[in-house]
Amino acid sequence: MSIRVDGVTKSFGTFKALDHVSLDVPQGTLLALLGPSGSGKTTLLRIIAGLEWPDSGRIEEDGTDITDRHARQREVGFVFQHYALFRHMSVFENVAFGMRVRKAPKTEVRARVEELLRLVRLEGLGSRKPAQLSGGQRQRVALARALAIRPRILLLDEPFGALDAKVRVELRQWLRRLHDEIGMTTVFVTHDQEEAFELADEVVVMNHGRVEQRGKPDEVFDKPATPFVMDFLGNVNVYHGRVEKGRAFWHGVPIDYPDYPHAQARPARVYLRPHELDITRTAPAGEGSLAATVIRQTRTGPITRITCQPGEGGGELHVDLPSAAARELDLRSGDAVSIIPRHVRVFLPAPEYVI
Amino acid sequence: MTSKPRDAATATSPLGLLLITGAVATVGLLIVAPLASVFVDAFSNGPQAWWEALAHDPDTRHAIWLSLTVAPIAVLINTIFGVAAAWLVARFRFPGRSLLVSLFDVPFSVSPVVAGLALVLIFGRQGLLGPTLASLAVKVIFAWPGLVLATTFVTLPLVARELIPVMEAIGPEEELAAVSLGASGWQVFWRVTLPNIRWALLHGIVLANARAMGEFGAVYVVSGHIAGATDTMPLRVEKLFQEYRTPASMAVASVLAALALLTLVAKVFIERQLEAESQELEAARATSADTDPTTGGDGS
Numbered sequence: 001m002s003i004r005v006d007g008v009t010k011s012f013g014t015f016k017a018l019d020h021v022s023l024d025v026p027q028g029t030l031l032a033l034l035g036p037s038g039s040g041k042t043t044l045l046r047i048i049a050g051l052e053w054p055d056s057g058r059i060e061e062d063g064t065d066i067t068d069r070h071a072r073q074r075e076v077g078f079v080f081q082h083y084a085l086f087r088h089m090s091v092f093e094n095v096a097f098g099m100r101v102r103k104a105p106k107t108e109v110r111a112r113v114e115e116l117l118r119l120v121r122l123e124g125l126g127s128r129k130p131a132q133l134s135g136g137q138r139q140r141v142a143l144a145r146a147l148a149i150r151p152r153i154l155l156l157d158e159p160f161g162a163l164d165a166k167v168r169v170e171l172r173q174w175l176r177r178l179h180d181e182i183g184m185t186t187v188f189v190t191h192d193q194e195e196a197f198e199l200a201d202e203v204v205v206m207n208h209g210r211v212e213q214r215g216k217p218d219e220v221f222d223k224p225a226t227p228f229v230m231d232f233l234g235n236v237n238v239y240h241g242r243v244e245k246g247r248a249f250w251h252g253v254p255i256d257y258p259d260y261p262h263a264q265a266r267p268a269r270v271y272l273r274p275h276e277l278d279i280t281r282t283a284p285a286g287e288g289s290l291a292a293t294v295i296r297q298t299r300t301g302p303i304t305r306i307t308c309q310p311g312e313g314g315g316e317l318h319v320d321l322p323s324a325a326a327r328e329l330d331l332r333s334g335d336a337v338s339i340i341p342r343h344v345r346v347f348l349p350a351p352e353y354v355i
Numbered sequence: 356m357t358s359k360p361r362d363a364a365t366a367t368s369p370l371g372l373l374l375i376t377g378a379v380a381t382v383g384l385l386i387v388a389p390l391a392s393v394f395v396d397a398f399s400n401g402p403q404a405w406w407e408a409l410a411h412d413p414d415t416r417h418a419i420w421l422s423l424t425v426a427p428i429a430v431l432i433n434t435i436f437g438v439a440a441a442w443l444v445a446r447f448r449f450p451g452r453s454l455l456v457s458l459f460d461v462p463f464s465v466s467p468v469v470a471g472l473a474l475v476l477i478f479g480r481q482g483l484l485g486p487t488l489a490s491l492a493v494k495v496i497f498a499w500p501g502l503v504l505a506t507t508f509v510t511l512p513l514v515a516r517e518l519i520p521v522m523e524a525i526g527p528e529e530e531l532a533a534v535s536l537g538a539s540g541w542q543v544f545w546r547v548t549l550p551n552i553r554w555a556l557l558h559g560i561v562l563a564n565a566r567a568m569g570e571f572g573a574v575y576v577v578s579g580h581i582a583g584a585t586d587t588m589p590l591r592v593e594k595l596f597q598e599y600r601t602p603a604s605m606a607v608a609s610v611l612a613a614l615a616l617l618t619l620v621a622k623v624f625i626e627r628q629l630e631a632e633s634q635e636l637e638a639a640r641a642t643s644a645d646t647d648p649t650t651g652g653d654g655s
Contacts, residue, residue: 023640038560049535050535051531051534071535072534072537072538072539073537074535075537078532080528080529080531080532083532084529084532085529085532086529086532086547087551087635087636088550097533097536097538097546098536098537100546101533101537101538101539101542101546111589131635144592146535149537160533
């Protein structure tokens with residue numbers, strides 16, 4: 001089942017949750033809606049599920065307009081952020097619910113529930129109450145319950161948000177395998193870029209009720225379309241520089257930027273990712289490096305982050321190195337270093353027109 | 356529950372003893388002694404006389420029967436109203452919502468006598484709807500419908516007040532989940548909402564029933580005191596007392612008091628269930644981000 005969202009707008013009072021959002025989700029895709037809280041991603045998910053109504057715009061399923069179809073008839077599997085399991089029902093009855101309200105024959109219900117409990121690796125726990133399960137187990141009950149109605153699309157709202165780190169990673173990999181097995185069109189909402197990039201075929205980055213960028217995880221990471229995406233993906237050094245004659249200048253260090261061939265200089269924001277910077281003790285020949293002083297080092301597992309102060313002043317600068325390389329360099333606070341950008345992104349502010 | 360031996364020790368200090376004595380004396384004098392004296396007086400001529408006072412006086416029999424009819428009808432109306440009102444208030448946001456919630460409380464703040472008079476002003480023969488009701492030959496005031504109306508009025512907030520906080524604490528998510536799984540509105544209510552609020556609902560019903568059985572003021576005004584027709588149990592107690600038939604009056608009063616004690620037992624039991632459920636809810640919230648080793652280890 002493919003989904004098409006066409007020009008959907010939704011306001012809550014004066015707050016515009018979605019602003020003319022359009023989105024295509026091809027059959028079988030695992031798509032992530034990524035954005036900060038308040039970006040409209042959950043509202044969009046709920047509108048696709050029929051749990052919210054758009055103020056304007058259309059929702060289509062395989063080319064059929066389903067905008068006015070009640071959530072009850074949409075055959076959408078929805079997994080809520082806090083699972084929303086029926087607390088007074090056993091695990092078995094939770095999973096059976098969708099079939100019970102459809103008056104499915106008892107033997108069929110039993111067979112299907114048992115099959116699903118096996119699929120989510122909860123066989124034998126059917127008689128437990130949700131309160132007797134761990135967070136990860138509840139999550140899987142919620143998933144089994146959503147799959148029980150044989151939905152045509154699966155929607156998940158922050159599916160791993162309430163789990164601890166280890167369980168989260170395991171469930172993530174498990175969900176990816178499950179998706180590969182059953183191949184259902186799946187959309188999930190997350191604010192965690194790692195989750196989006198690891199799990200999804202495609203990532204849609206949202207902000208202020210709009211789609212900022214859509215693409216494969218690599219594309220979005222390597223070619224952020226907007227300053228917001230760059231910022232949101234995090235871990236980035238931002239500077240005010242300028243562009244001029246096909247070059248961007250950062251602390252006086254020129255970097256090739258062929259997109260701006262004009263002679264007139266313009267201010268620009270220069271984005272440097274910590275892992276795309278090199279650091280050396282001796283300045284290389286030429287003008288492509290920046291002198292700086294080491295302030296401190298912090299090691300987090302395989303990566304060591306070196307915080308430097310550029311010689312000409314300005315904010316701190318982070319450089320990420322593999323820990324082995326950092327050990328070889330053996331830097332101390334106060335050491336003089338040279339920083340060489342391997343890659344840089346430049347965003348020009350929107351042009352200001354003078355009337 | 357969390358008291359330690361040390362807490363018990365401080366209670367035996369002179370001030371502690373004084374306070375305990377004061378509390379016991381107050382409860383004994385104001386609650387236990389009057390209640391006990393009702394039963395003592397009721398049985399002062401032996402159980403035989405007690406039974407005769409209740410069963411052999413047709414007016415008393417009728418009063419008991421009337422109370423046992425009027426109260427359940429009023430409670431039923433309030434249950435339906437309370438569930439609907441709580442659903443509306445807990446699940447929807449609309450202009451005038453907080454005004455509506457405040458209006459629910461009017462019966463608590465208005466004197467029951469005033470409520471009764473207000474009903475007379477509307478449904479009485481000279482009242483607003485008097486001529487209409489007269490032309491339809493429907494009698495409200497000085498008849499059982501008036502008793503039901505008055506009782507419903509004074510017990511109106513009880514069920515809704517119990518349900519609103521519980522429904523707000525539970526949240527709408529389970530209901531939305533049920534809808535997305537294909538449940539109709541009724542299915543959502545019967546299979547998801549009602550089981551979740553059942554103890555709070557029962558609590559409200561028990562409280563409303565106790566209040567309905569014991570209501571005097573509002574019912575006094577609208578009933579007209581017709582023995583064997585519009586006297587409920589509390590009215591009958593008062594009438595027998597005014598007629599210097601104290602043992603008979605106390606016999607009826609003892610039935611009311613016994614009902615009250617029964618209510619108390621039911622209330623304590625239900626409150627324990629409610630307590631257990633709210634703890635379960637809290638535990639569920641707390642373990643949402645748990646580190647249960649069974650999750651990580653199984654099946655992989």
